[in-house]
Amino acid sequence: MRALAWLIPLCPLVAFGLIVAFGRRLPGQGATVAVAAMALAGVLALGVAAEVVRTPEPLELNLRWMVLGDVPLDLGLRVDPLSTVMLLVVTVVGTLIFVYSIGYMHGHPRFSRYFAYVSLFGFAMLLLVLANNLVFLYAGWELVGLCSYLLIGFYFERPAAARASLKAFVTTRVGDFFMFLGILLLFATLGTFRFEEIFAKIRDGALQGLTVGGVPLLTVAAVLLFGGAVGKSAQVPLHTWLPDAMEGPSPVSALIHAATMVAAGVYLVARTFTLFLSSPGREALEVVAWVGGITALMAATIGVTQDDMKRVLAYSTISQLGLMMLGLGVGGYAAGMFHLVTHAFFKALLFLAAGSVLHAMHTNDIKAMGGLARVMPSTYWTFVIGGLALAGVFPFSGFWSKDEILLEALHRGPAFFALGALTSFVTAFYVFRVIFYIFTGTPRWAQGVHPHESPRVMTGPLWVLAAFAATTGFLGAPPLGHPFQHFLAGEDAAASPFALGLAVASLGIAGAGILAAALVYRWQVIPSARLRRAAGPLYVLVSRKYFFDELYGWVFVRTTLWAARALRVFDVYVVDTAVNLAGLGVVGLARLYRVVDLHVVDGLVNLLGYVVGAAGALLRVVQTGRAQNYLLAIALGVIVLLAAGLVR
Amino acid sequence: MQVGLGHYLVVSVLLFCLGLYAVLSRRNAVAILMGIELMLNATNINLVAFNKYAAPAAVSGQVFALVVITLAACEAGVGLALVMAAYRNLETVHVDQINLLKW
Numbered sequence: 001m002r003a004l005a006w007l008i009p010l011c012p013l014v015a016f017g018l019i020v021a022f023g024r025r026l027p028g029q030g031a032t033v034a035v036a037a038m039a040l041a042g043v044l045a046l047g048v049a050a051e052v053v054r055t056p057e058p059l060e061l062n063l064r065w066m067v068l069g070d071v072p073l074d075l076g077l078r079v080d081p082l083s084t085v086m087l088l089v090v091t092v093v094g095t096l097i098f099v100y101s102i103g104y105m106h107g108h109p110r111f112s113r114y115f116a117y118v119s120l121f122g123f124a125m126l127l128l129v130l131a132n133n134l135v136f137l138y139a140g141w142e143l144v145g146l147c148s149y150l151l152i153g154f155y156f157e158r159p160a161a162a163r164a165s166l167k168a169f170v171t172t173r174v175g176d177f178f179m180f181l182g183i184l185l186l187f188a189t190l191g192t193f194r195f196e197e198i199f200a201k202i203r204d205g206a207l208q209g210l211t212v213g214g215v216p217l218l219t220v221a222a223v224l225l226f227g228g229a230v231g232k233s234a235q236v237p238l239h240t241w242l243p244d245a246m247e248g249p250s251p252v253s254a255l256i257h258a259a260t261m262v263a264a265g266v267y268l269v270a271r272t273f274t275l276f277l278s279s280p281g282r283e284a285l286e287v288v289a290w291v292g293g294i295t296a297l298m299a300a301t302i303g304v305t306q307d308d309m310k311r312v313l314a315y316s317t318i319s320q321l322g323l324m325m326l327g328l329g330v331g332g333y334a335a336g337m338f339h340l341v342t343h344a345f346f347k348a349l350l351f352l353a354a355g356s357v358l359h360a361m362h363t364n365d366i367k368a369m370g371g372l373a374r375v376m377p378s379t380y381w382t383f384v385i386g387g388l389a390l391a392g393v394f395p396f397s398g399f400w401s402k403d404e405i406l407l408e409a410l411h412r413g414p415a416f417f418a419l420g421a422l423t424s425f426v427t428a429f430y431v432f433r434v435i436f437y438i439f440t441g442t443p444r445w446a447q448g449v450h451p452h453e454s455p456r457v458m459t460g461p462l463w464v465l466a467a468f469a470a471t472t473g474f475l476g477a478p479p480l481g482h483p484f485q486h487f488l489a490g491e492d493a494a495a496s497p498f499a500l501g502l503a504v505a506s507l508g509i510a511g512a513g514i515l516a517a518a519l520v521y522r523w524q525v526i527p528s529a530r531l532r533r534a535a536g537p538l539y540v541l542v543s544r545k546y547f548f549d550e551l552y553g554w555v556f557v558r559t560t561l562w563a564a565r566a567l568r569v570f571d572v573y574v575v576d577t578a579v580n581l582a583g584l585g586v587v588g589l590a591r592l593y594r595v596v597d598l599h600v601v602d603g604l605v606n607l608l609g610y611v612v613g614a615a616g617a618l619l620r621v622v623q624t625g626r627a628q629n630y631l632l633a634i635a636l637g638v639i640v641l642l643a644a645g646l647v648r
Numbered sequence: 649m650q651v652g653l654g655h656y657l658v659v660s661v662l663l664f665c666l667g668l669y670a671v672l673s674r675r676n677a678v679a680i681l682m683g684i685e686l687m688l689n690a691t692n693i694n695l696v697a698f699n700k701y702a703a704p705a706a707v708s709g710q711v712f713a714l715v716v717i718t719l720a721a722c723e724a725g726v727g728l729a730l731v732m733a734a735y736r737n738l739e740t741v742h743v744d745q746i747n748l749l750k751w
Contacts, residue, residue: 625747625749626743626744627743628671628672628680628743631671631672632672635668635672
């Protein structure tokens, strides 16, 4: 079964090809094909997983692609616990979201194209997680970036969506550039792209003592690779694209911008964890932890101030990704990946539930909602389950995974623990703020809005995801002996021992967050307006997203525009002048040459013709055509010859 | 006065020159043919005279003269036929008016 892993990414690729080629003529306008392919990939992934559980040793499938010099480059897949976990997450969440999309995108004029894009995304993501070398990982990495771009800009009639897609593409490209540098650095020093060989060489001390500008090379390479993860996983300072990416369809936000693609950065760090670990003094991991921790807290606080439902979830995603990075950075390899898995389910659930609300209300503004619990019970309950999981309430999945991360952070340093704990509090606060705004209280609906529960094709996946969100936590629950961690990291999984006190504390933090949200937004004991006033400039700072967009607008966009204008002046006055001068010179030369042509060349030709004509006219006189004349000439000739003979 | 080879030759030259003059100066095709006949006869006189004075034993000069007479007859026949044909088609026997092939 493991040897058939190569079929898994192929399924969505075939679906993509079919939909592109036949489109609307396929059953269900292509949706059926896409769902079937993804479901088939899911079944295969389950089969692979069942075997990997029994034999966790990595299996590599290689197909020689080309040879660079004497370095072979293989289209290589690696089946090991880490890639298996990602396979399951991508295919299961993917299938559910594909099904949901049938209802959500129903009647859209570009329905088939949507399913073509998401199928291509499925292929790219599966290629990314299965790749056993940096080149194919990078190929999948860029392909998912492309799909993200296409799907954010899916409603390209809206200028905001077009701008958002461009922003996402360009911003992640900045990170990808660093990642590419990292790949090249590793290749230049180690001469291979394959993870296994890279790690083996590092373990043998191949790069020990090498430095780049005074910094150990291992750290530089790891941090450069992490640059790619920062872009893709929307970490500070490259996080600004993800909230704007919410311009895409909600299922896309759920699949790509919450569950899978943005988690690719976390996956990258986990995949190359050996590299990060071996950087002297764990400097690289230190960087990861700080970036993740700061991102987590910063994005969570922004989430509190946003009124756009999907934007809150987007900041929540950034924050949770930061938490995963924090988990990895403090050495909790299994903890970070565990949170990735649980987050994929509950965040996809939250986004799909939000999409269901959007489907009914046609607005993202939580202040124009309220009291939807009675109208949309399925959406309400699934949203609450997702919210509880996100807030980290026992026994939902987020509780177990977040607890693991906090535990690891506590072992590593109090600063990291503080960041994580504060994030947890703010997270619980903002998610329940959104829930109270949307589902409770009196309706504040706009005129002419008649919300109704979504069709079953949409609520079905919601309930399935809710079941996952509620239960996946037990996969890594300490009372059950950390089965997930052992699967991922082997028997030597250095999972910190379960601390009951910490678990209670983290539950208390989550409860406090929920209680605070209820006080402000449910019972309105403390009016939110007074809170805003009390916070003063701090509120402005947070609600304007720490002015990152403005800063980038000033520093990068303005400088670029200024440079463009300067270059335009250069273009118009210098380059154009040179071109025009050259043109004028050529025209002058042509004029000169025309004179030569007319008078010298033509003159010569005419002269030749004239000479020939004149010679002809002269000789023509001799040719009278009268035999008598010729005869006379002959006679005279004879006489002359005779005379000459006589004289001699 | 003994008639010698010289006398014959002088007669022959005079006759030839008359024939040549006729051929060169006359426009009438029949007259030109007659000039040609004169020149042929001048050569005949030459041949016979040379046969008699230079090699009296041989008869080749006489035979040659006979051949030339035969040839002259043929030439006259063909020539007059051409003149007749030209006259029928063009209604003239003046050679300078027969200029259809001249550019």
